[in-house]
Amino acid sequence: AQSVTQLDSQVPVFEEAPVELRCNYSSSVSVYLFWYVQYPNQGLQLLLKYLSGSTLVKGINGFEAEFNKSQTSFHLRKPSVHISDTAEYFCAVSDKAAGNKLTFGGGTRVLVKP
Amino acid sequence: GAVVSQHPSRVICKSGTSVKIECRSLDFQATTMFWYRQFPKQSLMLMATSNEGSKATYEQGVEKDKFLINHASLTLSTLTVTSAHPEDSSFYICSASRTSGGRFYEQYFGPGTRLTVT
Numbered sequence: 001a002q003s004v005t006q007l008d009s010q011v012p013v014f015e016e017a018p019v020e021l022r023c024n025y026s027s028s029v030s031v032y033l034f035w036y037v038q039y040p041n042q043g044l045q046l047l048l049k050y051l052s053g054s055t056l057v058k059g060i061n062g063f064e065a066e067f068n069k070s071q072t073s074f075h076l077r078k079p080s081v082h083i084s085d086t087a088e089y090f091c092a093v094s095d096k097a098a099g100n101k102l103t104f105g106g107g108t109r110v111l112v113k114p
Numbered sequence: 115g116a117v118v119s120q121h122p123s124r125v126i127c128k129s130g131t132s133v134k135i136e137c138r139s140l141d142f143q144a145t146t147m148f149w150y151r152q153f154p155k156q157s158l159m160l161m162a163t164s165n166e167g168s169k170a171t172y173e174q175g176v177e178k179d180k181f182l183i184n185h186a187s188l189t190l191s192t193l194t195v196t197s198a199h200p201e202d203s204s205f206y207i208c209s210a211s212r213t214s215g216g217r218f219y220e221q222y223f224g225p226g227t228r229l230t231v232t
Contacts, residue, residue: 107156
């Protein structure tokens with residue numbers, strides 16, 4: 001069985017400061033990893049994904065994440081946040097053994113302060 | 115491309131009634147659709163997986179007689195909450211992918227449906 005842990009439930013950050021959201025997963029097989037963003041009362045928007053290849057993945061809106069197999073982590077980073085980045089962020093894992101089903105972490109609420 | 119819509123976006127119903135939520139893939143054929151439920155300030159929990167033309171596979175603890183899922187075509191899946199009660203109030207999100215198993219295809223998410231049962 002796979003599981004995802006997002007270590008921070010809430011991250012306050014000042015505008016133009018960097019932010020890192022931590023995500024660790026457990027799985028017995030090779031995985032695909034995702035980060036999604038959710039704005040209030042909306043569905044999920046894909047920020048980036050790791051399927052294979054380079055461990056540094058660049059996504060939309062200036063976000064990037066690094067896959068670290070030895071540490072089973074997939075932390076999300078942005079060097080300079082904007083007020084509009086205030087949202088809920090979800091890390092998710094999928095593996096072939098689970099029929100491509102996604103397992104989500106508990107979410108991290110990012111609050112960008114002016 | 116890969117747009118998924120849900121209808122309605124919001125619905126209020128009385129306790130004991132049934133409500134149907136539609137999930138459509140607008141520009142691709144979705145062999146597999148997933149239904150999630152999200153409580154306030156919580157993560158998404160997978161309720162069931164449906165493959166076109168076959169019965170849905172429900173996750174443990176999800177009542178299949180209460181949450182009826184139909185995936186009759188490659189572009190439409192419906193979730194019917196039968197005999198709804200206030201505890202069924204939640205945000206329901208669907209996603210769609212081109213296939214399940216074998217080659218990987220990512221899931222594309224709908225905008226969600228807010229169900230309130232009074």
